[in-house]
Amino acid sequence: MKENIQILSKECCSQLLDFQSSEDLRKEYNKASFNTKHLEFLNIPTDYYIDKNLELPTGSKKDRSTADCESSIKIFQELKNLTPVQANDKRLWLSLTHDRFFSYTIRRWGIDSSTSANTIIDRFFFEGASIETRMRNSISRLWWAAKLTYDPNRKDEFELTKLLWSKQDLFQGLVERTFGTYENVVKAFLQIYADNNQLTEDQLRDLYKSLNSIGGVKLLSALSYKEVKSELQLIANHKNIELYA
Amino acid sequence: MKTDFSFPHPVLGSNDDIEGKFNVNLSITREPETREIVFKFVKLDVNNDYFDHLLNKELAGPFVKIYCSSTLNTWTFYNQATMKINEDEIINHVDIDVRILSLVDGLEYFHESFNSQYGKQKFIVNKNDVLGTLDKERVPIPKEDEKLGLGNIFKFKTHDNSDKALEVDATNDEYIEITYPPLNGEHPHTYMFKTYPWTAYNIFILPALEEAFRFIDEQKETASQFKWFNVIDKLLPEKERTGNHFIDAQILLEGEIPLLKSYKEISKN
Numbered sequence: 001m002k003e004n005i006q007i008l009s010k011e012c013c014s015q016l017l018d019f020q021s022s023e024d025l026r027k028e029y030n031k032a033s034f035n036t037k038h039l040e041f042l043n044i045p046t047d048y049y050i051d052k053n054l055e056l057p058t059g060s061k062k063d064r065s066t067a068d069c070e071s072s073i074k075i076f077q078e079l080k081n082l083t084p085v086q087a088n089d090k091r092l093w094l095s096l097t098h099d100r101f102f103s104y105t106i107r108r109w110g111i112d113s114s115t116s117a118n119t120i121i122d123r124f125f126f127e128g129a130s131i132e133t134r135m136r137n138s139i140s141r142l143w144w145a146a147k148l149t150y151d152p153n154r155k156d157e158f159e160l161t162k163l164l165w166s167k168q169d170l171f172q173g174l175v176e177r178t179f180g181t182y183e184n185v186v187k188a189f190l191q192i193y194a195d196n197n198q199l200t201e202d203q204l205r206d207l208y209k210s211l212n213s214i215g216g217v218k219l220l221s222a223l224s225y226k227e228v229k230s231e232l233q234l235i236a237n238h239k240n241i242e243l244y245a
Numbered sequence: 246m247k248t249d250f251s252f253p254h255p256v257l258g259s260n261d262d263i264e265g266k267f268n269v270n271l272s273i274t275r276e277p278e279t280r281e282i283v284f285k286f287v288k289l290d291v292n293n294d295y296f297d298h299l300l301n302k303e304l305a306g307p308f309v310k311i312y313c314s315s316t317l318n319t320w321t322f323y324n325q326a327t328m329k330i331n332e333d334e335i336i337n338h339v340d341i342d343v344r345i346l347s348l349v350d351g352l353e354y355f356h357e358s359f360n361s362q363y364g365k366q367k368f369i370v371n372k373n374d375v376l377g378t379l380d381k382e383r384v385p386i387p388k389e390d391e392k393l394g395l396g397n398i399f400k401f402k403t404h405d406n407s408d409k410a411l412e413v414d415a416t417n418d419e420y421i422e423i424t425y426p427p428l429n430g431e432h433p434h435t436y437m438f439k440t441y442p443w444t445a446y447n448i449f450i451l452p453a454l455e456e457a458f459r460f461i462d463e464q465k466e467t468a469s470q471f472k473w474f475n476v477i478d479k480l481l482p483e484k485e486r487t488g489n490h491f492i493d494a495q496i497l498l499e500g501e502i503p504l505l506k507s508y509k510e511i512s513k514n
Contacts, residue, residue: 004442006435007396036435042396043434044450045442045506083333084316129314129337144317181317217252218373219344221321222308227373 005048005100007091012040016094017125020117029120030113034102041095048092050078056101056142058108068142069165071104073158075139076146087134087143090126096139097124105138131176148175148186160190169201173208182221185211188228196243203241210235254368255359257296257345257377264358265293267377269307269343275332275387282335282386284311284328295356296345296377304349305376310342313386338385345377395480395497398473399453401434403427411449413456418471421453443506454494462490 008016016038019025028034054074059067086092097105105111109123121127122136135141149160156162164171164186170193179185189207193199199207214220214231223231236243255262270287289307291297299305309328311320313335322328347354347370354376355367370376400420404412407426414422425434437445457477461468468474481497495504 003439006438009397036432039435040401041435041438043399043401043438043445044396045438045446046396084313084318085333085336088315088336131314131317134317148317178312181312182319217375219308219310219321219342219346219375221310221319222323222346223373 001052002049003052003100005046005050005092006041006043006095007046007089008095008098009040009042010091012038013091013094016098017121017127019120029106029111029115029124032103032106034098036099039098042091047086048079048082050100054078056104056108058104065165065168069162072142072146072161072165075142076150076161079143082143087140087147093126093137093140094124097137101139108138131178131181135176145171145175148181148183149190151187159194160187163190163194167201167204169204173204177208177212179211179215179220184223184225185220185228188225188232192229192232192243199241203239206239206241207232207235210239252375254354254370254374254376255363256375257291257293259378262360263293263356264360265291265296267291267293267296267345267379269309269379271309271341271384273384273387276329279329280332281329282332284309284330284341286326286328291377293358295358299376300345304347304352305345306348308344308346310344312340312342313337314340335386338383341382341384343379344375347372347374347376395476398476399423399450401425401432401449403432411452413453415453415457415460415468415473419473421457421473423449423453425449441507441510443510447504447507451491451494454497455490458486458490458493462488 016025019029025038028038056071056074057067058064082092105123109115109119111120111123123138126133126137126140133140134144145164146158146161149164150157151160154160164175170190174180174186174189189211192207193204211220211232214235218231220228233243235241252259252262257263258266268288268290270290272285272287274283274285275281276283286307286309291300296305300307306324309322309325311322311328311330312318315337316334318334320328320330350371352370353367354370355365357365359365398419398421400422402422402424404424404426407428409424409426411426412424414424423434425432434445434449437448454477457468457473461474461477469478477497481493486493487496
C-alpha cells in the first residue's frame with residue numbers, strides 16, 4: 001500500500017531550522033520519532049507516494065556502503081518520477097527526514113545528544129544550492145546518487161549506482177565535483193572503473209584531479225561518452241596507470 | 246576574462262592572449278503554453294578576422310553550456326540560435342558559459358593577432374579544445390507560481406472542543422482557514438492526507454474552495470486583493486467558472502474529479 005507524502009509548509013521548515021534556539025525542539029533530534037506537534041503540513045494531495053512498508057537499511061559500519069546502495073535504489077524507485085525542480089524542493093526532503101525517515105536518519109548517522117548542530121543541519125535539512133547540500137541530506141543523497149547513475153539502457157539499470165556506492169572515495173571524488181553532474185563523465189568514469197577495479201584509491205584520485213584540470217581547458221560537458229573515455233585513457237597513459245578495455 | 250589556469254595555446258578572451266574579443270547577447274523568456282524556458286542567441290559578435298574565418302569555415306564553433314546548480318543539470322548546445330529547456334528541469338538561476346571550441350583535430354592554429362610573446366609560434370589544436378572564452382554569467386530564471394501553489398493557501402486550526410463542526414473562513418488575506426474538531430489531542434487531517442489524500446481532499450479542501458468561490462462572487466473587489474485569490478484565479482480563471490461554487494471547486498483541479506479519486510483510493514485499499 002502506498003502512502004501519500006505530505007509536504008511541510010515553508011514556515012514550518014524555517015521554524016525547524018531554528019532548533020538551536022529551542023531546547024524543546026533540539027531534544028526531538030535525540031528521540032526515536034519526531035513529535036508531529038512541531039510539523040505543519042500543507043495538507044494537499046501531492047504527486048509523491050511511498051510504499052507504507054518501505055524500510056531503509058542502515059547496515060553496520062562494515063557494510064554501510066551496501067546498505068546505502070540498497071536504500072539509494074529503493075528511494076529512487078519510489079520517487080522515480082520526481083522532476084529535478086521537485087528534487088530541489090527543501091520542503092520535500094525535510095518532510096522525509098523529519099517524518100517518514102526520521103528514525104532511519106537517526107540510526108544511519110548515529111544522531112544523539114552529543115551530535116553537533118552542523119551535523120543535524122547537514123543530515124536533516126537542505127540548506128544551500130550546492131552539490132554538497134544534495135549529497136548531505138540523509139534522503140536526498142540517496143535519490144541523487146541513483147538519479148545521476150541510473151541507466152535504463154543497461155541490463156542491470158542500477159549497475160553504475162552499485163559501482164558508485166562500492167567505494168566511499170568514488171562517491172566523494174566523483175559526485176561531489178562539478179563534473180559529477182555531467183552524465184557523460186559520470187558514466188564514462190564508472191565504466192572505466194567497472195573494467196578496471198584493480199585501480200587503487202590513489203590512482204582514482206589522480207584520474208579525478210587530472211580530469212578536473214582538463215575541465216579548465218576543455219568543455220567536458222560537450223564531450224561524448226567515448227571522448228571522455230579517451231581523455232581518461234590519455235591521462236592514464238600520462239600517469240603510467242594501466243587501463244584495460 | 247582573467248583566468249587562474251593556463252591554456253596550452255592562446256585563447257580569445259583569456260587575458261591578453263589574442264587581440265580582439267567576442268560577445269554574445271542572450272535573451273531568456275518563459276513559454277507558458279509549452280512550459281519551457283527559451284534561451285535565444287540574439288547575436289554573436291567577434292571582432293577578430295582570424296576567428297571570423299574559423300567560424301565561417303566551421304573549423305571552430307560556438308558552444309553554450311547552461312548549468313543549473315539547484316537541479317544539478319547541465320545542457321550543452323552547439324551553434325543553436327534557440328535553446329529550449331523544460332521548466333521542470335531548471336529553477337532559481339543558471340550559469341551560462343559561452344566558449345568557442347575547435348571542431349576538428351590537428352588544426353594548425355596561429356595568426357598575427359596572437360600576443361607577440363608567442364613569437365609567431367604555430368599551435369596544433371584538437372577537437373573540443375577551447376579557443377575562445379567569455380566570463381561566466383549568472384542569470385536569474387523568471388519565476389512563476391509553482392504547481393503546488395494550492396498547498397500554500399490553506400491553514401489548518403483546531404477548535405477548542407470536539408463538539409464543534411468543521412468551519413471555513415475565507416475572509417483572511419493570506420490563508421483560507423479550515424478549523425476542525427480535535428480528537429484526543431490528535432490531528433485527524435494529517436493522518437488522512439497521508440493515507441487517503443483524495444478522501445481528505447473531499448472532506449477538507451472541497452468545502453474550503455466552495456466557500457472561497459462564494460466569497461469571490463459576493464465580495465469580488467475585496468477577494469481580489471487577497472493572496473489566496475491569485476492562486477485560485479490562476480488555476481480556474483473567471484471565464485472558465487460555471488457559477489456553481491461546488492462544481493467549480495471540483496473542477497479546479499485538472500483531470501479526474503476528487504470524488505472518483507477518493508473512490509479509487511478507498512476501494513483499492
